[in-house]
Amino acid sequence: MVRALGWLAAASLAAGLVMAFAVAPREVTQGQVQRIMYVHVPLILASYLAFAVLAVASLVYLVRRDEAADRVAHASGEVGVMFVGLGIATGSIWGKPTWGTWWTWDARLTSVAILFVMYLGYLLLRGTLDDRERAARYCAVLGIVAALDIPLVHFSVYWWRTLHQPPSLMKPGGFTGSASILWPLLINLLAFVLLYAYFVARRVRLLRAEAEAAA
């Protein structure tokens, strides 16, 4: 099952790569560099998914005290931090030739950077707690506080500073770009969501094995 998920993720990543380079048109003003979008956007969106799963799993853990929920939260946190970190890196690589700078304190960049450090803190807390049951409880609380903090971060940073192009996929009125851009983007999004699911499934299995070995 997990192995099948892995192959599915690999196949869709390969398909996404072909779509991004062969099907998607060359952008008129930005040129070839714009193709990094097909990795950048899916990475960030998949990390949002990871943090949403983390929040729900945290809540489930607090209500039912189910260790499986804690393992899902743990794995999602690790994969989410990696994805959002790579998302920021790919964004920087895209930003340098198009905006002329690696980094700018624009509203959305800042929000994502805060998300990154917040969940990095979450992983640090996990790393310092040796007692598995206590780590699960504390991290669940932090996961919920972090999730509720996201709208506050969004509004405060938006009011503080608003260079990033507006969202292209999830915006009011729906996507208005051409299908030749939409399909490669959607295939890549699917690929990264599958990759996320595969990583989480593998990590959860490893965490369970560790717990069993310790018991």
Add this chain to the structure above:
Amino acid sequence: MSYARRALAVVWKDLAVERRSKETLNALVFFSLLLLFVFQFTLGGDRERLAAVLPGVLWLGFVLSALLALGRTFLVEREHDCWEGLLLAPGDKSAIYLGKLAGNLALMLVVEALVLGLFVVFFDIDLGRALPGLLVVVLLGTLGLAAVGTLFAAMTANVRARELLFPVLLLPVQVPVLLASVKATEALLLGEPLAAVAHWVKLLVAADAIYVVVSLLTFDVVLEG
């Protein structure tokens, strides 16, 4: 004992301990005095530049003393082996949270009043008409800091490297509160009315409400063992 009385018992105990030992307050007062030196040396004497960064520096002072003060919330219990006593307190544990929060809020407001006074004297800021609005913003901002700080202090009390972990957890979560407080303070010091920063005040109120409610609901879980 009723809920309120249990919360008050915690406040009273902490205040009594603090009044007799004066450990935290003395050090914090000294620390805020030192901060003044650091700000003066790092920013230089240029009055105009100083005026432009003052709201941010003021809140930096508040945050640094808050990190020191809040991080110590449960250390009294740890150092004097009273942690189990806290755990054995009957009834809903959120009363303990409320008591600790009230104590922290009182401590921080005292230190902040002092920092503000030092700024008025040494950096020559004219509070004038801004004072009532500033009090509202400082109160709301401090409540936000203290609400999450008290919860996180309980989480990090039993953790290795707690002095490092506490700020690392608290600061990212507090970005909205800091942005709102600094921006509102900036506008108020420029002579704008409180109504001009209503959106920031609303954000602070929303943040405070969310933090306090979540902390009350989850504190039981943190204090379990």
